[in-house]
Amino acid sequence: MDNGVVTFLTDYGIEPLTLAKAVEERGFGSLFLTEHTHIPTSRQSPWPGGDELPRRYAHTYDPFVALGAMAAVTDRITLGTAVSLINQHDPIVLAKQVASVDRIAGGRFEFGVGPGWNREEMANHGVDPGTRTARMLEQIAALKTIWTSDEPEFHGEFVDFDPIWSFPKPVRVPPVLIGGGGPTVLDRVLSHGDGWIPLRVPMSALDDFAKRIAELQQRAADAGRGHIPVTIYGAARKPEALESYAAAGVDRVLFELADHGSDDDRGTDALRELDRLAELVA
Structure with a gap:
């Protein structure tokens, strides 16, 4: 089982290139970044994690800019998004961003995507929250068309363009990892994804989660597909938990x-935390 790191990369936290090099030096297999283009001050949508929205949500780097820089100072680790709010991007521009990062990274990019939860954030991008899942799936289909065709065109409900030239192409078609844990998420993984990223599966729910993984792999096999990788975002930090995840x-x-x-700390605490995590998985 691979061990990686995910973080809200902020303007007040550890410097991006220092983080990337530290993750690789400590033997982790991957580094993923979150995404929020902005946070509306209205704060009408309830945060799924509790009452008070943490500061970090409004301070994140653009993940594609940061990951492109990180790719230049690393050689081995997988770099990715967990998750990109795909609906808040123009698909033609996003296809080029992802392809560019993947080429700079030498084919090490993985594209975790999700429809988002902040309705006001979506609305500022002209996205109707009621169509967010259907729109996400269409965006994925359009991106894959751009990545795999020399003269792609796409005609859907939300994405529509006549034949275009869009280069560079990625080194490989980046694996699309579908975020979420709802009752129909496996349908989306199987129809449009190459992997699944559920969020913070508690140990108390692990038996049911194992059944969902078994269902996913059986449905994939029935459809003539191979193994579909499963990545847990926000893993518990206990040896017994890691053993249970693997099982x-x-x-x-x-x-x-x-x-x-903080003003006088640009990453010392983050590096210490990485050291503790490295010891856990050693």
């Missing part, structure tokens, strides 16, 4: 790195 069929865990940072 349940999890392929990769992502430990969420806290958004350390």
